[in-house]
Amino acid sequence: MTGRVQRIAILGATGSVGSQALQVIDRYPDRFQLLGLVCGRRPAPRPAEVIIAGGEPDFDARLEALVTDSRCDIVLVAIPGAVSLRPTLAALAAGKTVAIASKEVLVMAGQAVMAAVGRPDQLRPVDSEHSALWQCLWGESPASVSRLLLTASGGPFWSRPELELEQVTVAEALKHPRWSMGPKVTVDSATLMNKGLELIEAHHLFQVGLAGIDVVIHPQSVVHSLVEFVDGSLKAQLGNPDMRLPIGLALAYPERLPGVVEPTRLDSLESLAFEALDSQRFPAVELCREAARRARGYPAVLNASNEEAVAAFLAGRIAFTGILAAVESALAAWPGGGGEDLAAVLAADTFARNHFRERLVKVST
Ligand SMILES: NC(=O)c1ccc[n+]([C@@H]2O[C@H](COP(=O)([O-])OP(=O)(O)OC[C@H]3O[C@@H](n4cnc5c(N)ncnc54)[C@H](OP(=O)(O)O)[C@@H]3O)[C@@H](O)[C@H]2O)c1
Structure with missing residues (x-):
């Protein structure tokens, strides 16, 4: 082991990624120490120096104070959705290491x-596919990479x-x-x-053009992703589907944690x-590629x-196929914004949420 104990703040500590991160932190007390926990509606799973609960009146201010705290070394971002954008930007600006699970942050504001x-x-990536790509790219020159291949299990309906x-x-x-994951990502x-969101995430994280990223269905979820090189070689990262491996790697990099998962x-x-x-049956990946291209x-x-559409589906307000229909409708209605800075991104976000709600009212009346 090198260096001092890393002090960690977990955003989304009661969730699937957050609770597995706590297991990793507990297992290696000589490397990691918990500084702060951010939860939503569920109670904090344990004591910590800083605990922030969703819905607190000064939630945003306390969150920003935690991710920029001088005692904090690493911020693990694992609250799904746009809510993670501001704390991610604040942590990066304060020089913190950010382990990013919340792909939505890079999707909506990759350039910023x-x-x-x-x-x-x-x-550092936490998503298992991006962790796999990260590992395959270590020591390789960008000029020698021809393609990134994201693997997808296909989900429950592929077969x-x-x-x-x-x-x-x-x-x-x-x-x-x-995989056992939170409801939104499931x-x-x-x-x-x-997979489409992951394609956009990979595009920004690894600075690879959209045409150089493909998706392949791999139902066993053992090959977590692959990199193809200009000489035709393929490099893959394999492992049992267990998020503690990519979480541990994002926290311990450049070291690997001995025994973090079963071999x-x-x-x-x-x-x-x-x-x-x-x-044809699952158009979401190409929808994402096109949105990122535009x-x-x-x-x-x-x-x-x-x-918005996933939340409405989970609440029983729209059909499963209504999710893609809602996204297509919002993309068709968007006139196109001026830039990629934070203000422009937030304007686009607000537009889409308003569009969704207005459309839902029209559809259901
Ligand atoms: N789970 C996985 O295996 C996996 C793998 C790769 C990537 N990811 C990505 O990681 C992110 C987290 O996924 P997950 O599966 O861990 O989600 P999850 O199980 O649903 O957990 C979400 C966490 O965020 C908290 N939260 C939600 N909304 C909040 C709000 N407005 N304010 C404060 N806290 C809030 C929840 O708190 P409460 O539950 O207390 O309300 C919970 O702690 C997602 O972006 C997902 O795409 C997940």
Whole structure:
């Protein structure tokens, strides 16, 4: 082990990523110390020097104070959605290391976030696919990379081509075949929007053009993603689906944590399969690629309308197929913004949420 104990703030501590991060921190007390916890509606899972609960009147101010606190070394951002944008920017501006799980932040404001990164590896991926790409890229020259390949499990409906997606229930959409995650990302996995959001995330994080990123269906979720090089070589990162590995790597980089997860036993694996994405049935990835290509607020509109639509689906207010329809409607209505700075991104976000709500009223009256 090198260096002193790292003091960590967890945003989204009661969630799936947050609680697994707490397990990692507890397991390596000589490396990590918990400084602060930010929760939503559930109570804090344990004591910490700083505890902030969602809905507190001075929530935003306390959150900013925590992520810029001189005692804090690493901020783990794991609150889904646009709410994580401001604390991420504040933490980066204060020079903190940011371990980013909340892909929505890079989707809506990739340029602003990357502009706030002050040193290599200050912003570290937690998403398992991006962690895999990060690991495959270590020691490689950007000029030798020809393509990034994001793997996707396909979610619960990929292997059921006969199923009418219109009829899908909330309970069915929340049954992910491989990962146990929070509701928003689980529904995003079922629409494959999650993979589209990850494509935009990878585009910003690794500064690779959109045409150089592809998606391949890999139902076993053992190969977490791959990099293709100009000589035709493919490099992949494999492991059991267990988020403690990418979380641990984002916290401990450049070290690896001994025993953070069980080793992957190749002789116990099912055979590994890869299939092309069916963009007719699951158009979300191409919708995301196109929004990112257009930039000028389109990714923020896509993200915000998807957040609103997923929440409405979970509340039983729209059908599963209504999620993509809502995103398409918001993108079609957006006139295109002027820039990629924070104010422009927030304007696009507000536009999309208002558009969604007005459309929902029209559709349901
Ligand atoms: N779960 C995974 O395996 C996984 C993998 C890769 C990437 N990610 C990404 O990581 C992020 C977190 O996912 P997750 O699955 O951990 O989500 P989750 O289980 O739903 O947890 C979300 C956390 O954020 C808190 N929260 C939500 N809204 C809040 C608000 N307005 N103010 C304060 N706290 C709020 C929740 O608090 P309460 O529950 O207390 O209300 C909870 O602690 C997502 O962006 C997701 O895409 C997740």
